[in-house]
Amino acid sequence: MLKQVEGSRAVAEVVALCRPEVVCAYPITPQTHIVEGLGELVKAGHVENCDYINVESEFAALSVAIGASAAGARAYTATSSQGLLFMAEAVFNAAGMGLPIVMTLGNRAIGAPINIWNDHSDAMSMRDAGWIQLFAENNQEAADLHIQAFRIAEELSCPVMVCVDGFILTHAVEEVDVPTQEQVDAFVPPFEPVQVLDIKAPVSIGTLVGPDAFTEVRYLDHKKQLRAYDVINNVSRAFKKAFGREAGGMIRTYHVDDAKTIIVAMGSVIGTLKDMVDEKREQGQKIGLVSICSFRPFPSKEIQEVLQKAKHIIVLEKSLASGQGGVMSAHVKLSIDKKIPVTTLIAGLGGRPIPKKSLSDFVESMEKGTHGELHFLDLDHAVVERELAAFEQEKGRGR
């Protein structure tokens, strides 16, 4: 049913339709509306057999989900930013234990300085934790990815993080097609755990593994991520068949076939980028766009294929590896022919808007070759110079 709803509400309603059995709630902006919505839906009896638990921290939120999942229940939680870091130990643990927990990450910057607005630093901090990480372009996809996430997670016995840009999506009111219970039931079968705490068949889960077998355990985790390529694509195809619309998969492309310049990005900025590409195309420029939906596993093969004929690649990213550059760019560079120049465009940090004009100007200036490998969109050089000068002058004064 088409609804005019806030992104968080759409996610909450769709998660409820996926019949979670244990939902762990802890507030953090910009994710909070999602767990609030779920609390209301559970209380109102819209989710059968569901335990909604108010926990004391994000570490507990994911730990409760770990316990529930290990005991065979479908478990869900949501967080953002500091919350994700606070549960970091459990994030790795859930993946190591192969528990198919689904978690929404309302993407937000990490402090200090404390900042509640959107970027992707939180998701990037957990990129090697063993979770599948899917990024939504808009609220419809945010909703749809959750339906897919439970199926992917349970098929692989691997946790899935659905990344939804904070505020830009979580708080935006848009039209979203929220499916019916029957549709979702037909798509997400009941959870059948691979290994479970069972009084009839006692097993020890989460045991100590020494040097003799640890490499093998990690190798199998890697294999699982590799297997996820097929599962993610298959689930996305099945979704299209069942629901009649595109969502998920590894990547999506926009006008890449003849493109000389290709921009790679993920999340909600894709909308702005599409508009920009349309404009440039009207002016006769051969520019295209790749939207990464699955950051983990990383779509190296797909990226290599679509980017091989490009003359220039711009990787727009909402996170920064200080002292190094872009996180996603490093992944892209590893996937492609070394001869194609890649420019990292850091944009949208801590909620800084990414105006189409700035993007357009950047592309134009890049084609003139005025940029190095790393560029910060709309960086206020005056502020930077002033701060650097002040730092030099004030050195040692605070002692």
Place this chain on the structure above:
Amino acid sequence: MMKNTSFNPKGNRTIGNRLQEACECTVQSSKDRCNSLTSGHRACQGCGEALGARWVVDAAMKAAKGKLLVVNATGCLEVFSTPYPETAWQVPWVHSLFGNAPAVATGVAAAMRVKGKGDVRVLAQGGDGSTTDIGFGCLSGMFERNDDVLYVCYDNQAYMNTGVQRSSATPPTASTATTPSMGHEPGNVFGTGKNLPLLAMAHQIPYVATASLSDTRDLEAKVERAMSFSGARYLHVLVPCPLGWGYVPNDTIRLSRLAVQCGLFPLFEAEDGEVTSATKICEPCPVEDYLKPQKRFANLFKGDKKSDKRLAQMQAIADANIRRFDLLGDEENCK
């Protein structure tokens, strides 16, 4: 709690008790005990924690009629019992992290509830470090929500698995790797640490108790009592550690008994935040008897004024416990 029998009035000193009435026999003496933690694990010789865990989980299994799931925190117990590909656990068992066992247990209990298996009970267990320090936030949350979990702390008074470092359950003066006693200087300082049973009581949970390896029947009776409640319950078991405390392995039970008899480890029960029973001390002894066999307390026995004073301070702690819980037995209750 425990019903006094004229046959063995001082608590049972053996786990056998086969001469007693069937109803008074320990779970451990029964051939039907589930032997939850079976042989072959890698605990040190004389490990109090290994013994305590088996007694507790066996008793809980009996009370739950075999329908029990166990959650374990990181620590000696987890490490020595499950080196892959082996496991010493005969019960369904899960380990996740050092500081989250209570929360994992909450999740397991929630799963049982939503699956309509409310008769399957959940026991979470961890060492003093995981309970009083790193996992305290999760434990407090589990208590506060009154989740249906029995949490058992095996208190060996330090972080043993990592090599005997101080925890907030380490007693004053005890030498540990991070509070080393040097020369005549004591180890851990006075005036620090926390009392978890009292903190648990402050959460007004249905049941809190302390237990010692020196009284199997009392320990088992407390597990059984704990299992008769639903909601959050807490059991704190003193488990001597020969390696960390510095004593000969065959002294584990003797030290457990002396800890109780000197008053440093009071045995009591509390319901809804109120003390309901305390085990009387019938053979009182000075703290010296308990402390002297342990190398970690060697600084108390240097024979100088300072160490005499510290020993007196330790005695004062025991005396305060004895007053607070009214522990001294008289002829009536020590028959």
